[in-house]
Amino acid sequence: MRIDPANPVPPTGIVRRIGRDQVPDHVPPELVFEPGLTYGPEFLADPHKFMAEMHGKYPPVFYNVGPFGNMWSVIKHEDALFVLRHAELFSNEDATPFPRDPAEWFYFIPIEIDPPDHRKYRNIVDPIVSPQGVLKLEDRIRALANDLIDDFIDKGECTFDEAFGRPLPVLVFLDLMGLPRAMCDTFVSWAMALLHSNDRQIMGDTLKTIGDYLKTAIAEKQASPDDGLVSRIVHAEIDGQPISEREAFGFVTFLFIAGLDTVFATLNLIWVWLAQNPERRQEIIDNPDKINAVVEELLRVHSVTFSGRTVAQDVTLRGIQLKKGDKITSILPACNFDPGVFPNPTEVDFNRPKKIILAFTVGVHSCMGAHLARLEVKIALQEWLRRIPEFRMKHGFKAEYRPGGVVGPETVPLVWDVALIP
Ligand code: HEM
Numbered sequence: 001m002r003i004d005p006a007n008p009v010p011p012t013g014i015v016r017r018i019g020r021d022q023v024p025d026h027v028p029p030e031l032v033f034e035p036g037l038t039y040g041p042e043f044l045a046d047p048h049k050f051m052a053e054m055h056g057k058y059p060p061v062f063y064n065v066g067p068f069g070n071m072w073s074v075i076k077h078e079d080a081l082f083v084l085r086h087a088e089l090f091s092n093e094d095a096t097p098f099p100r101d102p103a104e105w106f107y108f109i110p111i112e113i114d115p116p117d118h119r120k121y122r123n124i125v126d127p128i129v130s131p132q133g134v135l136k137l138e139d140r141i142r143a144l145a146n147d148l149i150d151d152f153i154d155k156g157e158c159t160f161d162e163a164f165g166r167p168l169p170v171l172v173f174l175d176l177m178g179l180p181r182a183m184c185d186t187f188v189s190w191a192m193a194l195l196h197s198n199d200r201q202i203m204g205d206t207l208k209t210i211g212d213y214l215k216t217a218i219a220e221k222q223a224s225p226d227d228g229l230v231s232r233i234v235h236a237e238i239d240g241q242p243i244s245e246r247e248a249f250g251f252v253t254f255l256f257i258a259g260l261d262t263v264f265a266t267l268n269l270i271w272v273w274l275a276q277n278p279e280r281r282q283e284i285i286d287n288p289d290k291i292n293a294v295v296e297e298l299l300r301v302h303s304v305t306f307s308g309r310t311v312a313q314d315v316t317l318r319g320i321q322l323k324k325g326d327k328i329t330s331i332l333p334a335c336n337f338d339p340g341v342f343p344n345p346t347e348v349d350f351n352r353p354k355k356i357i358l359a360f361t362v363g364v365h366s367c368m369g370a371h372l373a374r375l376e377v378k379i380a381l382q383e384w385l386r387r388i389p390e391f392r393m394k395h396g397f398k399a400e401y402r403p404g405g406v407v408g409p410e411t412v413p414l415v416w417d418v419a420l421i422p
Contacts, residue, residue, distance in 0.1 A: 005117050008105045011094040017070040026321050027063045034065050039403040047407045052337035052346050061318050071327035077338040080330035084363040087115050090309035099204040106246045108254035124236040134372045145383040160271050160412035169263035169376050178228015191260035196404035214252050263373050265408025269302035275393045285385050293350050295378050303333045303359035304407045332358045391416035
């Protein structure tokens with residue numbers, strides 16, 4: 001069905017299938033698997049190892065069944081490129097799992113909007129988050145990184161996620177949105193409940209809480225415009241008409257969800273790796289001119305999320321019949337470990353030939369915050385390694401992951417010798 005952003009309605013004709021009992025007839029039984037992706041014990045023990053090893057264990061395209069929904073899954077880089085680049089075959093209708101009140105339906109914008117309407121929304125925000133746009137934020141991000149480090153450097157230890165990994169991207173994001181920094185912890189707890197509970201009741205209640213807050217923020221920006229993204233969206237025009245209340249709400253709400261957890265999870269993963277690989281840390285320090293390649297490679301092996309689509313018309317992929325209404329997900333971290341594209345895929349190699357990485361996807365829905373995220377990771381690496389070049393995980397550390405659509409360790413306790421601080 002064509003999505004009409006101005007008249008949001010709950011998806012029709014899309015069946016939410018759950019479990020083995022609800023595998024459609026056109027799915028060959030030999031392609032049905034239950035890997036426990038995002039929730040099973042084997043996955044949670046080491047999610048990225050699990051996703052790298054999927055290449056030896058599952059067919060390139062398989063039907064993934066589980067308690068949170070059944071879907072086709074693709075793990076090959078080229079298949080993900082095909083799915084993500086063909087919006088006419090793979091729609092973003094019903095692309096997010098977040099429950100909403102059917103009587104007050106709204107779309108998460110831009111993620112649930114298909115072309116051509118999708119571009120109208122991206123045009124509102126893209127100039128601010130373009131490569132040139134985010135460069136304007138560089139000095140502020142660098143200053144914030146240093147302020148955060150000042151708070152704990154002399155202690156010889158920190159809980160990285162709380163002291164740096166979370167506040168750095170979240171405070172930058174709140175400044176960008178024009179939302180108050182004082183709400184940082186509250187916003188993060190809402191995002192965590194929404195993205196990691198896997199309980200539709202909790203997700204629905206949390207979304208309502210977030211929505212109530214954002215409605216007030218939107219009303220404030222309507223009355224008193226400022227330079228933030230919320231204000232920019234609220235005062236935007238679509239096809240020469242003021243953006244509607246529902247559109248503005250859906251756009252601001254999705255941005256809020258997308259911007260809070262992803263960089264945080266990425267930084268946490270990267271810092272665990274850095275702490276456990278001192279010689280590779282030194283390699284980064286010794287090669288400052290390679291920093292962009294370093295960021296790209298670290299994002300490849302530590303990508304944190306997935307891309308879900310709905311099949312818009314019957315189509316064949318690798319000889320397999322996908323039917324209109326089927327769900328399909330690109331397992332982006334697995335695609336980034338595709339050995340056919342990235343030889344020795346789990347090896348971190350800063351000298352790899354340049355290839356498309358799928359941390360942020362490609363195609364019309366490629367991540368709107370990708371340039372900001374890359375800049376944040378780069379600055380975090382530069383400033384942290386300049387000031388705390390030697391550090392390790394606290395004794396007895398064992399990474400723990402919680403189920404959900406954004407993958408990262410729960411907590412990252414670090415220690416260092418204060419005497420070795422340069
Ligand atoms: C390392 C950090 C990040 C990662 C790994 C990431 C990943 C992704 C991915 C994979 C998608 C595509 C989803 C799909 O195709 O279904 C996406 C979309 C999006 N991301 Fe990010 N993201 C990150 C940071 C951010 C930040 C900081 C923001 C906000 C400033 C943001 C805003 C968005 C938006 C608005 C979309 C939807 C784009 C569209 O539908 O056109 N992301 N992100």
